[in-house]
Amino acid sequence: MIPVAEFKQFTEQQPAFKVLKPWWDVLAEYLTIAMLMIGVFGCTLQVTQDKIICLPSHEPRENSSSSSDAPCRQLLPRGVSEQMGDLRQLNGLKNNLDLQQYSFINQLCYETALHWYAKYFPYLVVIHTLIFMVCTSFWFKFPGTSSKIEHFISILGKCFDSPWTTRALSEVSRENQKGLAPGQVVAVAAAAGTGTGKACEGEKEKVLAEPEKVVTEPPAVTLLDKKEGEQAKALFEKVKKFRVHVEEGDILYGMYIRQTVLKVCKFVAILVYNLIYVEKISFLVACRVETSEVTGYASFCCNHTKAHLFSKLAFCYISFMCVYGLTCLYTLYWLFHRPLKEYSFRSVREETGMVDIPDVKNDFAFMLHLIDQYDSLYSKRFAVFLSEVSESRLKQLNLNHEWTPEKLRQKLQRNARGCLELGLCMLPGLPDTVFELSEVEALRLEAICDVTFPPGLSQLVHLQELSLLHSPARMPFSSQVFLRDRLKVMRVKFEELREVPLWVFSLRGLEELHLEGLFPPELARTATLESLRELKQLKVLSLRSNAGKVPASVTDVAGHLQRLSLHNDGARLLALNSLKKLVVLRELELVACGLERIPHAVFSLGALQELDLRDNHLRSIEEILSLQHCRKLVVLRLWHNQIAYVPEHVRKLRGLEQLFLSHNKLETLPTQLGMCTSLRLLDVSHNGLHTLPSELGLLQNLQHLALSYNALETLPDELFSCRKLKTLLLDYNHLRQLSSHVGALRALSRLELKGNRLEGLPEELGNCGGLKKTGLQVEDTLYEGLPAEVRDKMEEE
Numbered sequence: 001m002i003p004v005a006e007f008k009q010f011t012e013q014q015p016a017f018k019v020l021k022p023w024w025d026v027l028a029e030y031l032t033i034a035m036l037m038i039g040v041f042g043c044t045l046q047v048t049q050d051k052i053i054c055l056p057s058h059e060p061r062e063n064s065s066s067s068s069d070a071p072c073r074q075l076l077p078r079g080v081s082e083q084m085g086d087l088r089q090l091n092g093l094k095n096n097l098d099l100q101q102y103s104f105i106n107q108l109c110y111e112t113a114l115h116w117y118a119k120y121f122p123y124l125v126v127i128h129t130l131i132f133m134v135c136t137s138f139w140f141k142f143p144g145t146s147s148k149i150e151h152f153i154s155i156l157g158k159c160f161d162s163p164w165t166t167r168a169l170s171e172v173s174r175e176n177q178k179g180l181a182p183g184q185v186v187a188v189a190a191a192a193g194t195g196t197g198k199a200c201e202g203e204k205e206k207v208l209a210e211p212e213k214v215v216t217e218p219p220a221v222t223l224l225d226k227k228e229g230e231q232a233k234a235l236f237e238k239v240k241k242f243r244v245h246v247e248e249g250d251i252l253y254g255m256y257i258r259q260t261v262l263k264v265c266k267f268v269a270i271l272v273y274n275l276i277y278v279e280k281i282s283f284l285v286a287c288r289v290e291t292s293e294v295t296g297y298a299s300f301c302c303n304h305t306k307a308h309l310f311s312k313l314a315f316c317y318i319s320f321m322c323v324y325g326l327t328c329l330y331t332l333y334w335l336f337h338r339p340l341k342e343y344s345f346r347s348v349r350e351e352t353g354m355v356d357i358p359d360v361k362n363d364f365a366f367m368l369h370l371i372d373q374y375d376s377l378y379s380k381r382f383a384v385f386l387s388e389v390s391e392s393r394l395k396q397l398n399l400n401h402e403w404t405p406e407k408l409r410q411k412l413q414r415n416a417r418g419c420l421e422l423g424l425c426m427l428p429g430l431p432d433t434v435f436e437l438s439e440v441e442a443l444r445l446e447a448i449c450d451v452t453f454p455p456g457l458s459q460l461v462h463l464q465e466l467s468l469l470h471s472p473a474r475m476p477f478s479s480q481v482f483l484r485d486r487l488k489v490m491r492v493k494f495e496e497l498r499e500v501p502l503w504v505f506s507l508r509g510l511e512e513l514h515l516e517g518l519f520p521p522e523l524a525r526t527a528t529l530e531s532l533r534e535l536k537q538l539k540v541l542s543l544r545s546n547a548g549k550v551p552a553s554v555t556d557v558a559g560h561l562q563r564l565s566l567h568n569d570g571a572r573l574l575a576l577n578s579l580k581k582l583v584v585l586r587e588l589e590l591v592a593c594g595l596e597r598i599p600h601a602v603f604s605l606g607a608l609q610e611l612d613l614r615d616n617h618l619r620s621i622e623e624i625l626s627l628q629h630c631r632k633l634v635v636l637r638l639w640h641n642q643i644a645y646v647p648e649h650v651r652k653l654r655g656l657e658q659l660f661l662s663h664n665k666l667e668t669l670p671t672q673l674g675m676c677t678s679l680r681l682l683d684v685s686h687n688g689l690h691t692l693p694s695e696l697g698l699l700q701n702l703q704h705l706a707l708s709y710n711a712l713e714t715l716p717d718e719l720f721s722c723r724k725l726k727t728l729l730l731d732y733n734h735l736r737q738l739s740s741h742v743g744a745l746r747a748l749s750r751l752e753l754k755g756n757r758l759e760g761l762p763e764e765l766g767n768c769g770g771l772k773k774t775g776l777q778v779e780d781t782l783y784e785g786l787p788a789e790v791r792d793k794m795e796e797e
Contacts, residue, residue: 020367041122051106052304108289121314159384169381169384247360250362340369421442426448440462454479491516509537510537514540514542539562544567550575566589579605587610593616617641651673657701660683673695674697677701691714714737720741726747743765746770749775
């Protein structure tokens with residue numbers, strides 16, 4: 001006896017695969033089990049019982065040769081026997097055959113006289129049923145499809161059971177109950193990027209399924225813990241990768257069609273030949289074999305002992321086969337009557353309000369169609385992990401868990417302006433907990449991929465400064481209204497200036513705007529910048545880019561702009577005429593603008609106080625004479641250029657207080673420099689100076705003199721008549737001695753002498769009352785050479 005359990009492996013898949021089995025596949029599976037039972041039962045009878053029993057016929061030879069079924073005629077019912085002719089009565093005949101002869105005849109007649117269909121019927125049933133089972137489950141076993149199915153089922157189960165799914169649907173359900181249209185809900189979420197994750201605290205929530213079936217969820221957990229949030233985040237990534245992988249092809253769809261078509265073809269073939277040969281299962285079988293020499297008989301009448309039962313099983317089998325065939329035909333109809341390689345979440349979008357759920361295609365769509373045949377609630381809950389709005393809300397929730405107000409307060413520090421600043425770098429978003437720190441005065445966001453300012457921004461009542469460094473930001477209108485008159489300083493940095501949010505230019509309360517980014521190559525020459533007309537209080541504008549000219553929009557703020565900084569990163573700035581309109585400009589920086597001359601437009605700036613031409617290509621500064629028209633000019637920075645000499649008419653700049661000429665190619669200084677009697681700072685370090693003019697002693701207001709990294713061998717004694725000198729930098733020159741007149745510099749507090757050729761220090765350094773050991777930078781050996789009383793005086797507190 002063959003136990004049915006041996007065939008269990010052919011019908012047993014992983015229990016989770018049941019979600020991909022529509023009702024027709026489940027019905028077909030039960031039908032195959034029933035057909036398999038028929039086959040197994042028939043095979044068991046075939047093996048355990050006698051197959052055929054034969055008796056020799058005593059018909060006369062002349063009669064037996066006339067008809068093939070003559071040996072069994074006398075066993076037919078009486079009416080039939082009379083029609084066939086009179087037969088003599090044979091009762092109690094002895095055949096004189098032993099048991100071995102009967103066994104021999106039974107086997108011989110079974111092989112030669114019994115029709116093949118009657119002999120092999122149960123085996124055929126088993127074989128055909130096993131083939132049907134293989135066809136049904138082949139796509140669950142084939143390596144190219146089973147891996148995708150297993151992955152999909154795994155993700156589907158996790159998405160269905162995820163607490164985030166329940167929370168997302170509950171939030172939408174509650175928003176709809178408040179009277180918001182689904183499109184409005186998501187429009188607000190998309191525009192404002194609100195993923196607060198706090199609005200559902202203390203409430204019991206329900207998940208609404210399809211209209212025909214309402215599924216009530218248990219009370220939702222209003223707050224996800226950190227572990228659940230991380231698991232949901234990982235699910236979003238898995239769904240994204242799986243979607244990209246599965247939507248590339250349609251191997252699952254093609255495999256399902258092929259196995260269905262194969263089942264239909266096999267059903268037709270099996271049904272046809274069974275209907276033809278089922279009548280061949282007969283109870284009586286006439287057998288003629290030439291065994292006279294062995295048994296004494298050549299004609300036998302045989303009884304097929306299981307014919308009656310096999311005929312009944314055959315009709316049952318054919319009936320099951322017809323039902324099975326109808327399910328296969330319905331499957332083909334379902335496969336081809338509508339496109340299954342496209343799946344629309346339209347109904348889910350309408351019900352949940354998540355209008356950004358995308359439609360899917362190919363194998364992804366086909367599996368979702370199969371899921372809907374099992375339970376459409378699966379696809380609804382799965383769709384939550386296809387929504388970008390849902391993902392942004394989850395990210396926001398995870399951020400809020402990670403960045404608590406206490407943790408954020410630990411990052412607060414004072415910036416260069418003295419404001420209490422919170423700096424956040426390289427986060428996936430902006431935590432809502434930031435807006436609980438009402439004491440924040442400056443907010444600095446760097447490399448944050450998606451920033452959306454929620455209405456909670458209004459809690460930062462002390463916010464005055466905002467920095468967005470490679471952090472694209474969206475701001476709803478309500479937040480713009482809040483910041484419009486409050487924000488004073490704005491710093492924005494992007495790869496390209498066109499990425500700067502437009503709302504930045506509507507902050508009419510701004511006093512400082514710092515922009516950094518490149519113009520696209522096609523716009524660099526025109527240097528078009530957004531209008532600045534709204535910035536009525538702008539006083540400082542800084543632009544670091546590759547502009548070919550001063551942006552025309554700068555003139556929008558010409559009436560109140562006091563400081564303009566243009567850093568061009570080496571790109572040549574050609575058109576500067578618009579600078580003439582900046583009549584109240586006090587500070588101008590033209591850094592790395594490829595300038596070879598001082599721009600003439602600068603000379604028209606009557607209110608200019610500071611001019612910085614750092615890191616250009618200036619070789620000659622003959623135009624410095626024209627700077628006398630800038631009567632208020634007090635600071636001139638010409639450092640990091642290629643200036644070889646300073647013209648004599650520098651004397652005209654009598655009001656100049658600070659002159660920076662470091663990192664140039666100067667070898668001498670003009671004697672007329674001594675006529676700039678207002679100079680308080682002179683920096684000529686990092687040049688090639690060999691001597692200094694004695695007229696420098698006329699600079700009685702000089703407080704800071706930098707001569708480092710030159711080739712000076714001596715210093716004029718007149719230099720030490722600058723009584724107000726506090727800082728004297730002489731390091732890395734060729735000085736062999738320091739004049740004793742240095743003692744006249746009573747106000748000197750910082751003296752640097754390292755890197756020279758000094759053999760000793762004058763003891764008159766002790767007369768410099770403000771000079772302490774910390775302010776004297778010199779080699780230890782030289783310092784130790786000073787008299788002890790001088791050293792003691794310098795080391796006094």
